Amino acid sequence: MQEKDTLHRFIIERTNVRGEWVHLDATWQAVLERADYPDTVRETLGEAMAAVALLAATIKFEGSLILQINGDGPLKMLVVQATGQRTLRGLAHWEGEVPAGDLAARFGNGRIVITIDPGEGKERYQGVVGLIGDNLTEALEDYFERSEQLPTRLWLASDQGSAAGLLLQRLPGAEPDPDAWNRATMLAETVSGEELLGLDASEVLHRLYHEEDVRLFGREPVSFRCTCSRERVEDMIRQLGAEEARGIIEEQGSISVNCDFCNAHYGLDAVDVEKLFTATDHPPVTKTRH
Numbered sequence: 001m002q003e004k005d006t007l008h009r010f011i012i013e014r015t016n017v018r019g020e021w022v023h024l025d026a027t028w029q030a031v032l033e034r035a036d037y038p039d040t041v042r043e044t045l046g047e048a049m050a051a052v053a054l055l056a057a058t059i060k061f062e063g064s065l066i067l068q069i070n071g072d073g074p075l076k077m078l079v080v081q082a083t084g085q086r087t088l089r090g091l092a093h094w095e096g097e098v099p100a101g102d103l104a105a106r107f108g109n110g111r112i113v114i115t116i117d118p119g120e121g122k123e124r125y126q127g128v129v130g131l132i133g134d135n136l137t138e139a140l141e142d143y144f145e146r147s148e149q150l151p152t153r154l155w156l157a158s159d160q161g162s163a164a165g166l167l168l169q170r171l172p173g174a175e176p177d178p179d180a181w182n183r184a185t186m187l188a189e190t191v192s193g194e195e196l197l198g199l200d201a202s203e204v205l206h207r208l209y210h211e212e213d214v215r216l217f218g219r220e221p222v223s224f225r226c227t228c229s230r231e232r233v234e235d236m237i238r239q240l241g242a243e244e245a246r247g248i249i250e251e252q253g254s255i256s257v258n259c260d261f262c263n264a265h266y267g268l269d270a271v272d273v274e275k276l277f278t279a280t281d282h283p284p285v286t287k288t289r290h
């Protein structure tokens with residue numbers, strides 16, 4: 001029985017090498033249900049989902065990690081968000097035919113933006129790099145190199161049923177086994193997409209590292225969840241301003257907002273809108289973070 005929607009951490013004992021393995025199933029299906037993605041878009045989005053799940057798990061935080069890729073090619077935009085609670089959501093926008101091939105063929109001239117929002121009003125961190133490489137793995141590894149983060153390697157795979165990935169990271173500090181990082185990454189180079197998608201964490205790690213002393217930590221469940229809410233929609237309309245909002249009501253009778261991530265629909269009629277703008281005597285609504 002394969003472990004579904006699961007993240008596992010592991011360490012190679014007596015080295016500075018740590019890693020993670022992730023397998024997304026229902027989480028990935030929940031994303032696919034909401035749009036009819038062409039194969040090439042689906043493949044990139046699935047890999048991005050696995051990558052973001054892995055990257056979010058490398059940092060301790062309550063907030064969210066967002067990977068966004070924008071380009072001027074047929075694949076216009078891809079965004080995946082993970083929270084500290086191991087929830088994920090993601091989507092992509094495309095136009096016309098998206099060819100197979102490298103990232104440039106799909107996204108055109110593009111850039112990667114990684115945003116870490118620690119939540120609780122703490123400062124956001126944002127890193128931006130040009131989109132370089134044949135695939136998402138190369139682009140993200142390039143990002144890590146340029147942003148001088150810990151040495152990080154990724155192996156990603158996705159198909160219609162699931163998305164999966166493996167991450168290796170070299171922790172700072174004195175390395176008791178100087179060859180360990182080399183050895184670990186060279187062995188991981190031999191993992192195939194079929195193995196990532198078809199095997200459990202323990203099977204993948206046995207296949208790669210049966211000669212190493214690997215400690216595999218317990219299962220961490222991953223799930224799909226959208227962070228949209230009526231409250232956030234109301235905040236958005238407040239920011240639009242009373243005049244603009246009343247204008248839409250006059251023209252269309254109501255304000256209708258659809259969430260692209262989960263297809264949730266939020267509708268506000270004239271009374272709802274007036275309530276938003278007459279409640280200004282009250283203290284501002286505190287935002288709840290999800």
Ligand SMILES: [Zn+2]
Pocket residue numbers: 226227228229259260261262263264
């Ligand atoms: Zn939503």
